[in-house]
Amino acid sequence: MLYGRGAEQDRVDQLLSRARKGESGALVIHGEAGIGKTALLAHAAQRTAEGHGRVLRTVGIESEMELPFGGLHQLLRSVADRLDPLHVAQASALRAALGLTGGPAGDRFTMGAAVLAALAEVASDGPLLCLVDDAQWLDGASLDALTFAARRLHGEGVVMLFGLRDGVRADAVTGLPRLHLQGLDPLAVHTLLADRVPDLSPFARGRIIEQSCGNPLALLELPAALTAEQRAGRVNPITLPAGLVTPASRIQESFQEQVRRLPDPTRTMLLVAAADDSGDLDLLLRASTRLGTTLEDLEPAEAATLVQLTEHTLTFRHPLVRSATYQDAALARRVAAHRALAEALAEHPAGTLGTPATGNTHADRRADRRAWHLAAATTGTDEAVAEAMEEAAIRAGGRRGAAAASAAYERAAQLTADPARRTRLLAAAAFTSAEAAQFPRTAALTDRIDALALDPATFTDLARVRAIVELDQGSPRRAAHILMECADRIRSSPDRDSDLAAVLAEALQAAQSSGAADLIAEAETRMAALPADSAPGAGFPERITAGGRAQLRADHVAAHREAAACVRDCRAQHVIGWLPTSLHLLAQAQSAIGRYQEAGAAAEEGLAVAEEFGRNHRGTYLRATLATLAALRGDGERCTTLATAALAYADPHGINLAAAHAHRALGLLALGLGRAEDALAQLEAADARVDHPTLSAPLLPDLVEAAVRAGCRDRTAEPMSRLEAWASAAGQPAATALLHRCRALTEASNGSARTQAVAEHFAAALHAHTDGPVQPFEHGRTELLFGEWLRRERRRTDARHRLHAALETFETLGALPWASRARTELQAIGEPLSPDTATRSPLARLSPQEREVVRLAAGGATNREIATQLFLSPRTVGHHLYRAFPKLGITSRTDLPSLLDRSTGSV
Template sequence: MLYGRGIEQERIHRMLVRAGDGASCALVIRGEAGMGKTALLEYATGVAGPGRVLRTVGIESEMELAFGGLHQLLWPVAGHLEGLPGPQAAVLNAAFGVSGEAVRDRFGLGTAVLAMLARAAAGGPLLVLVDDSQWLDRASLDALVFAARRLHAEGVVMLFAVRDGVPGGQIEGVPQLLLQGLDPAAVDALLTDRVVALSPYARERIVEQAQGNPLALLELPAALTAEQRGGRLNPVTLPAGLASPSSRIQEAFQEQIRRLPAATRAMLLVAAADDCGDLDLVLRASARFGATLEDLEPAEDATLVLLSEHTLSFRHPLIRSATYQDAALTRRLAAHRALAEALRGDVGVGQHADRRAWHLAAATTGADEAVAAEMVGVAERAGGRQGTASASAAYERAAQLTSDSAGRAQLLAAAAITSAEAGQFDRTAALTDRVNALALDPRMLADLARVRAIVELDRGSPGRAARILLECADRIGRCADLAPVLTEAVQTAQSSGDGPLLAEVAARLPDSPQYALARAMAGPLATAGAATEPTRAGDGDADGADGADGDGFAERILAGVHGQLFADHRTALDTAVACVRDCRTQDVVGWLHTSLHLLAEAQLSLGRYEEAHAAATEGLAIAEQFGRRHRETYLRATLATLAAVRGEEERCAALGGAALEYADAHDIGLAAAHAHRALGLIDLGSGDAGSALTRLEAARSRVGHPALTAFLLPDLVEAAVRAGRPERAAEPVVLLTRWAGAARQPAAAALAARCRALTGPDEEVEERFTAALGLHDAGPAAQPFERARTELLFGEWLRRERRRTDARAHLRRALEAFDGLGARSWAARARTELRAGGETLETGGRPDELLGRLSPQEREVVRLAATGATNRQIATQLFLSPRTVGHHLYRAFPKLGITTRNDLPSILDRER
C-alpha cells in the first residue's frame, strides 16, 4: 500500500489505460532517495499485469559497462530480434556483445530499441521500467531516452525513476513528475499502520527528521533500540541537525548492518562492491573470507537483501551504499581483489573482462602499469561499441594508474575526447584542465584543442572557440598538419560574426593550395569567390564522428558553405547530399546534424521547401538528442526562415525568438543574423516594411564580414525602399554588387540587378528588372522564390507606371510561383497588386495547400510514403516505430481527402 501518492498513482493508471488503446507515453519520476519512486514502479507493475513488463535497474558499479542496462531490459524479449530489419538486429546484437561487432550508429541503435519495444507490445500494452536511471550506463540511457522521445502509437508506457542530487541520469524532453514529502495525514497513517509503537517523544523526533520521506519514516524507527522507541533514552542515533533524509536513512541502514555477524557483513560488502546480482559470483568471492551461503541468513532475515536460487539483490540501493561506505578502505580493497580473482575464470571477450579490469583498478591504490593497460583495453572495447562515456571513464582511470607523465597526459586527453563524444561537456572541460598539454604530441594536441573548441562552441561562444584553435595552431606551428585546426577556426570565427577575428584567422592561413578554400572563406570579399576548385562532394576522409575526427567532413562542409555563401547553390546541395549520405552509410553521427543543416539551407535557397523542412527538422532532433545547442540555434533559424517564406507568423516568431535568445546569450552573431532575417522576412512579406527594415538592419549589425551579410542584403534593400528610406539602401546595393562580382554566379548577379532596379534612376529600372529575370533563368539551379519576388517587384513598378497590362503579366507569374511554393503572404501581396490593377481573382483556398493541414511529423511521413517507402523504411529514416508511422498515415489521409497511399504522389506533385 502506498501512502499519500493517490495523484501520482492516478496519473500512472491513466497512462496504462491509454496504452490499452494503443497510445504511448513516457514519464520521469524524480525525487530524493526513499521518496517512493520504486514503490510507484511496483504499483505500475501491478496495474500492467504479469508478462507485460520489461525492467532494468541502474547499478552504480556497472555504470561504466556500456549497454549493460539495455541488455538487462531487452534480453527477455530477445526473440523479437529475428523479426527486425537486418541492420537493426545487427546493431542490437553488437550492443549485447553477441556478434563482437562495434556499435557505430547511435541513432540506428535508438531506432532498433524503439522497434524492439513496438514488437514486444504487439500482443498488448507494454510497461517499460527503468529504475535508478542515474546509475544506468550512459550508452543504455541514451538509447532508451531516444526511444522514449519518439513513442507515439505503440501501446508502450516508459517510466524512468531518477534520484535527485546524484550526478548523471539527466533526462530531457520527457515529462517529469517530482515526488515531494508526504503530507501530515499520510505521515500519520503510515506510522500508525506500519511502525511499531513509539513514544510521543520518539514519534515526534522521527517525524521531524524524516521530513515526509516514506522510507525514512520506516527505517529510522528500525534503527532504534526498544528503550529508545519507548522514550526511556534519547534516540541518540538520530543526528541533531536537519541533514538530508537520504543521509539519515543511510545511517539507519548502517546501524542495522553493524549488528550483523562479521561473516555476514563480509558477504554484503562483496555483493555491494559488484552488485551484479550474481549469487554464484558473490559466493565464490566471499569464500576467500571464509564466508558461506548460510552466513547470508541474518541479512535475509533482516530484509536487507533478497535472495533467489541464482540472484542476490539489496532491498534498497541505499542499503548497498551504506554497506560499502561503512566498510574500512582495506576491506573494500580486499573485496574488489576477491571479485577480480573470482572473475578470472569467466574472462573472455565481453563484459566479464571489463568487470574484472574495473575490480582490479578499484583494488589498486598506486601506479600499476599492467592494470592501466587493462583499463585501456576496457576503453577501446567500450569505444568500439559507442560506449563513449564508459570509454572516457576507463581512460581516466588508466591515467591515474600510470606513472609515466607523458602517458598520463595522452590518456587524460583521450578521456576528454571521448567524453566530448558522449556529450558530457562539463566533464570534458574538467578533464582538459588536468591535461599537461606540453606532454602531448602535435596530433593529440590538435585533437584536444578541437574538442575544447567543440565544448566552448556548445557551452560558451564561437569567438572563444576560435581563439582556442588559434592558440593551438600557434603552439604546434608547422610541425603538424594544421588544416583541420585552421579549417574549424574559420568556421567558428564565421559563426561569431566577428570580422576582425575572421581576418586574424585569415592571417594565420599558410599560402598553399591546401588552404585555398579556407582563405577564400576568411579573406577579403575581393578574393572570397575566387577559391580553387572546391573539394568534390564525394571526396574526403569519412572516418570522423564527434570530437576530433572527421577531417574530411570538415573540409567538405566548408566547401558546401562556400558554395552557399557565394550563390553556388548547386554545389552546396550536391556537397550536402553526399555528406548526409556518407554520414548515414558510414555511421558518422557527429557530422550528421551539420550536414543536414547545410542540406536544408541549400534546399531552402532552391525553393525545395518540403525537403528543406524535413532536413532541418531531422537535424534539429539530432542536435537536441546530443545537446548540440550551437547547431540547434542555426537549425531553428532555418526553420524560422521557412516559416517566414510560408507566412506562418506565429511559428516564425517562436522559432526565431528561441534562436535569438540563445544566439544573443552566447555571441553567435551569424545565427542571430539568420534569426533576425527570418523575422524581417515575415514582416516584409506581410507588408510591414518599417519593421522589416529594423529587423534586417539588426541582422546586418551582427556580422562583420561582407560575405556573411550578402544573404540578407536583397531583403534589406527592398525593405528600405518600401519603407520610404531609399538612402538606407544605397550602401547595401554597393556591397551586394561587389559580392555578386566576387561570386561570379548568375543567381548573385540577378539579385544585384534587382536591387539596382529598385534604387536606380527611372530610365534604367525596366532594363535592370529585365536583366535580373534573364539572370534568374541563366543559372544552373533555379531559385523560384527569388525569381517570383523579382516578378512581383517589377509588376508593382509597372502598375505604378500605369502599364497595367504589362504589370499583370508579371504579377500573374509571381502569384503562380508563390502559390506553388506555399508562400502565402507573398501570394497575398501579388493578389492585392493584381486586384489593384483591375484583375478579378477567385477567392477561397487552393488545392495545393493541403499539406498545410498536416502536422510537421505527418508531413514528413507523407512525403516519404509518396516515394513508395514502406512503413518500416520510413520508421528507420525518421527514428520512429512502424506503428507510429501507420498512425500518422491514418490521421493524414482524411485531412488530404484520400484513402490510399497510391494517391499521395499526386498530392505532392500539386504541392510542388
C-alpha cells in the same frame, strides 16, 4: 498499498489507459531516496499485468555504470527473439549490445532507433510497459538509447517510466515529462504509521514524523533503528540520527545502525555484495570465501530483511542499504573486498554472469568488471592495473560506450606513473568524453593535459576536441584561435598536409561563425597557402567548407551537391558528429533552390541530432533556419520563438553569424506582413552582426527592399554598393537577379525615376532568375514587386499577369503573407479574389513530420526504411501516413508521387 498517492497513480493510469488504445507516452518519476518512486513503478506493473499487457524492467546498478549496455541487456534479454523483423542494421546493433553476437554496437542514433523499433515490435502483441528504475545508476550507453526511444514514442502502445533520484546525476534524463514526488500529506503519514508501525508511543511517533518529512521509507525505517524501549517512549530523549539534513541521509544512518548490529562475518559478506552490487550470488560466494566467510553468514542479514536471496541472486532491500554498508566500512576493508572480487572474476567460468556466453562478449564484460575492481583496490599507481583499465576503455569504445570509455581512460591515467602515458590516456579520455557530448568534463580533462608532450597527430585531435568544446561552451572566436595555433604547430610536421587542411577548414568555419572579418581573412590566407593536393574536398570539414563557399557565391546547385554528399556519407559511415552541420548546409541549399519542404525536414532532423549530442552551437543555426522557414509561411509565433531561442544562445557566446540569421528571419517575417519599419530594424541588426561582405550579402536584398518600403531611400546606398560588389564577384545568375531587382526598387523610389530603366531592371531580374536554377520564392518576389510597380504605373493588364504569377508561386510554396500581398494588389485592380480561392498545396496541411514521411513514401521507401532514416518506429510511420492521407485527399500511397509532382517546393 500506496498511501497518499492518488493523483500520482491517476497520472500513471492515464498513460496506461492510452497505451491500450495504441498511444504511447513516457514519464520521469523523480524525487529523493525513499520517496516512493519504485512503489509507483510497481503499481504501474500491477495495472499492466491486470490488463494483460507486457512488462519489461531494468534497474540501474551503481557498480555497473561503466559497463556499456548492461541496463539495456536487463531490459531486452527476454525479448531478444523479437529482433528478426527489425532493419538489418538495427537488429545487428542490438544483438551486439546484448552480447548475442560479437562486433561493435551501433552509433547512438542507430542504437536508439533500434531500441524504439524493438519496443514497437514487442508492443505489436499488445500494450507494453517499460520500467527503468534507479535511472541515475544506469550506464550511459543504455540510458542514451532508452531516452532517445522515449522521446520518439508516438503510436506504438508503449509506456516508458523512469525512476530517477534527485541530486544524483539529476540531468541524466532530459526532454521528457516529469512527475516530482514530494512528501506525503499529514493524513497519509498518520495512516501509514497506524497501519505499519502501530506500536510507537505518541512521543516516538512525533519524532519520527518530524524527521521523516513525509518520506515513506523514512517513516518505516527510522523506527527500525530504535530499541523496544525507545519505541515505547520509556527512554528519553529518543535517539534518532542527529545533524543530518535530509530524510535520505537519516534513512541511510538508520540502515547503518542496523548493519552495525550484525555479526562481523555477515558485515563482511554484505560489504562484498555492496562493492559489486551485480546480484551474482555465485560471484559473491567465491569472493567472500577469500575473506573467510560462508553462505551461512548471510542468514542474519536475511533475517533482518536487509537483503533478499534466491538460488542465484542477492538483492539489497533498498539501494540505501547498499550505500550504507559500503560507506560505513573502513578503507582497508573496502580495498580487500574489491581485491577478492577481482580474484574471483579472474577464475569465473564463462556463462555464469547472466546469459550463456556467445563468442567472447561475456568474457570481455567479466574482464571489464575485474579491471574496475582492481582499480578500486589500488590506492597508488600500478602499471598492470593501468593496462587492464586501458584495455577496458578500448573495449568500451568498441561497443560505442563513449562515456564508459572516457571514465576508464581517466582511471588508467590516474594509475600510471609514466608522464607520457598519463598524457596520452588523458587525451583519450577527453576524446571519448567529447564523443559522449560530456563537454564540461571534456574541458576539465583538456586542462589537465600537457599538450607539448603529445605527438603531432594526438595534438591535432586534442586541438579539434578543444575547439568543439569551445564552440559549444564558449565562443567561435576562441575556437578559431585554438585551431589556428594548432595549424601553426603541425605545419612544420612532415606528412601532415591533410590534417592541416582539415584544421584550417574548421578554423575558417569557426571564424565565419564569429562574423569577424579580420579572423576570416586570417583563416582564408592560411588556407590559400596550402599545397594544391591538400585543397578542400577530401574530408568532411573541407567538403562542408567547399559547400559553404558555393552557397556564399550564390552557386546553390553546387552547395546542394556538396551538402547532399556529406549527409549521405555521414549516414553511410556513421559519422554522426558532422551530421548536424551537414544537414544545416543541406537545409540552406534546399531552401535557396525552393525545396522548402525538404529544407524543413533536414533542419528539423539536424536540430534533433544537435540536441541529442549537446551541439548547442549548431543547434542555434538550425533554429534560425527553421525560424526563416516559419517566416516564409507567416507563422509568426513559431518564427519568433525559434529566433528568440537562437539569439538567447548566440548573443552571450558571440555566434554573430547565427544571430544575423535569426534577425534576418524576424525581418523577413515583418517584411512579408507589410511591417517595413520593423523589418528594416531587424535586417539592420542582422547586418551589424557581421562585418564580412560575403557573409552579409544574402540579407542585402531584403535590407534594400525594407528600406525602400519604409521610405528610407537614403539608407539603401551603402547596401546597394556592397550588393553590386558581391554580385560581380559571385558571377552567378541568382546574384545578378537580386542585384537587378534591387536596382529596380531603388530606381523606382527615386522621385525622378526613369520608368524605362525600372522596367528593364525588373525584366533583367526575371530573365536572370530563369537563366539559372529556378529559385521560386525569389522569382515570385520579383514578380510581386514588378506587379506592384506596374499597378502604380496604371499598367493594369501587365500588372495582372505579374501578380497572378506571383500569387500562384506563393500559394504553391505555402508562403502565405506574400500570397496575401499579391492577392491584395490583384483586388486593388479589380480582380474578384478572396482567401477561399487560394490554391495552396495540400502538403501545407501536414505537420513537418507527416510531410517528410509522405515525401519518403512517395519515393518508394517502405515504412521500415522510412522509420530507419527518420529514427521513428514503423508503427509511428504508419500512423503518420494514416493521418496524412485524408488531409491530402487520397486513399493510397500509390497516389503520392503524382501529388508531390504537383506540389514541389511547398513549405
